[in-house]
Amino acid sequence: MKLTYFGHSCFALENAKGVKIVTDPYGEIGYRMPRVRADAVTVSHAHYDHNHVSAVEGAALFDRAGNYSLGGIDFYAVPSFHDNVRGAKRGANLVFVYDIDGICVCHMGDIGMKAETFPFDSLKKVDVLLIPVGGTYTVDAEGAAEYVRRISPSIVIPMHYKTRDLNIAIEGAERFLDALDCPKEYVGGELQLTAEDCGKYRKIMLMERIKNGINA
Numbered sequence: 001m002k003l004t005y006f007g008h009s010c011f012a013l014e015n016a017k018g019v020k021i022v023t024d025p026y027g028e029i030g031y032r033m034p035r036v037r038a039d040a041v042t043v044s045h046a047h048y049d050h051n052h053v054s055a056v057e058g059a060a061l062f063d064r065a066g067n068y069s070l071g072g073i074d075f076y077a078v079p080s081f082h083d084n085v086r087g088a089k090r091g092a093n094l095v096f097v098y099d100i101d102g103i104c105v106c107h108m109g110d111i112g113m114k115a116e117t118f119p120f121d122s123l124k125k126v127d128v129l130l131i132p133v134g135g136t137y138t139v140d141a142e143g144a145a146e147y148v149r150r151i152s153p154s155i156v157i158p159m160h161y162k163t164r165d166l167n168i169a170i171e172g173a174e175r176f177l178d179a180l181d182c183p184k185e186y187v188g189g190e191l192q193l194t195a196e197d198c199g200k201y202r203k204i205m206l207m208e209r210i211k212n213g214i215n216a
Helices: 141-151 174-179 195-200
Strands: 002-007 010-014 020-023 040-042 060-062 066-070 073-081 092-100 103-107 128-132 155-159 184-186 190-192 203-206
Touching: 002 155, 010 092, 060 066, 128 141, 141 174
Parallel strands: 020 040, 040 060, 103 128, 128 155, 155 203, 184 203
Antiparallel strands: 002 010, 002 190, 010 020, 066 073, 073 092, 092 103
16 A cells, blocks of 8 residues: 655555545645545545645545445545534544555544544554644644544554644644654655554654645
């Protein structure tokens, strides 16, 4: 499996056959979403920094709860909330879970509900967890850390946190990194993983935003 990070909560997930799914493409957030081409785009909720689907060419849209299959990738979406008051402040959120080349990847979207209220029985055994850590509009550093403790993935990749160019008022990743006592690794914008790799790891990987698009 190949994982590419475009910043904020946007990743491209690609299986060995070259099938690509892009998650939560963003609008103008201080930097622009690069043009990409993919087979599918999944959207956790209808906010401008997560639903700029026109930036993804050739992609089928998935933005509802359900079970899906595309090009050898099985995935499903779990209903959840963008806040801790059952959506009263910020509405609904979808958590997407993908089975790619034997690796289970979970993208939490803009999860805002406390971990103790989340339906963890709806998740498979997660290998790679993509989780927001910046607070304000999502769980904060400690809230995200509690999700990590309960899900116990092999690899954690923080997302939706303050960076130099981002113009959204949220925290950086530092407090989250300090909240968990496990190895941390700074990696580039692309990550190649196998199911065997995931069995060896227990770490946080902080990815760097890729500024160029990808083609099919």
